[in-house]
Amino acid sequence: MQAFRTLSFAQEVIFAPGALARIGEAVERFGWRRLLLCTSNSQRVAGHVTTISSLLGERVVASYEHVQSHVPEAQVAEVLALALQHQVDAVLALGGGSPIGMAKAVSRAIEEEDSDSKTAHTAFPTEQPRIPVIAVPTTYAGSEMTAVYGVTRTIDGITRKITVSNPKIAPKLVIYDPLLTLQLPKTLTASSGINALAHSFEALYSLTRNPLSTAAALHSIQAIWHALPQCVADGTDIEARSEMLMGAYLAGHALATVTMALHHGICHVLGGSAGVAHGIANGIMLPHALRFNLDATATEIAQAAEAMGIARGTQSDAVLAEAIVQRIDDLIRKAELPRHLRDVGIAESDLPRLAQLAFESRTVQSNPKPITNSEQLTVLLQQAW
């Protein structure tokens, strides 16, 4: 059996269709009185901002409603200034991984302003930040369960997504309400759903996997495999939306306690340095990254066969893992997501630069199959191009 070390965060998770109605009671229990709402325009359009305002009333003392994808550093400064100006005691993120990442970045920045926390120590997992994050996710990206965020920063003319992790930024209250996902458009449903699937597969073969991350990953794959096609076909199916959101929760849980690998590292580069939407990057890269890793990870990938309805029979792990990757490829094709990097505005001549940036990433270097030079990644990106 593989040895492991794992971490848990103190989080309250409320999951139910209609759970958003319980936000007032939960916020009251935590004693938060001055909230900054951090979201994007789609939530105003969907009516969710109005609902939150009516549920929380005067507790929402400020709001920032135009968080952009990939959490640009300049926006972090704007939201931080708003949080300080209004002396908030929690940041409420409503939306996908971007508003949630923004809320974490602001929570962390406030922590750094606090002179006591400038000392470089690792936070105890249950230690509270000065300004905690409340997350109400509306996609399947899973950021609400993790203690990590990415911020996009330009240094020496190179723009890239930098990931920061600290146990204190794991959202302290997470409200999962499948009703908030009913208006999630087909492409975002499919692409953030594939992002969730990617969390679970990279958790299965992570170098730092543990028994709980594996159990959560396998259960999430089963839920996603069953529910995602139906959510894409009929976004108003509350049963399917609930199962899919539960799968995303478990995938986020699996992601939270392990080190990610090649696939996530490349998607961060495609997002931060080439502007590709995160879910779309996931849809393009996942089959290629899994295939690249097959010879080192077939046993771990093959564990998902049953969850995906593939009878094991007498087939070897290698054959099962190949069948799993093929089915994921088919799912992405049927969901009509972009399948090539050239379809999302990436020039072939840019691939070596992106490969080099990915090669320098800690996440890529944590891949179970060692990556020894950036040319390996250029070849991989060419396959996806």
Ligand code: NAD
């Ligand atoms: P996103 O938050 O960038 O949102 C994408 C688009 O979807 C936006 O235009 C948004 O307005 C819209 N949207 C969101 N919910 C909607 C809804 N219910 N109805 C209609 N439109 C809606 O995308 P995402 O895929 O959720 O998150 C991606 C970001 O999260 C990336 O920056 C990624 O790096 C990060 N992420 C972080 C983690 C982590 O653990 N830290 C995990 C996964 C993703």
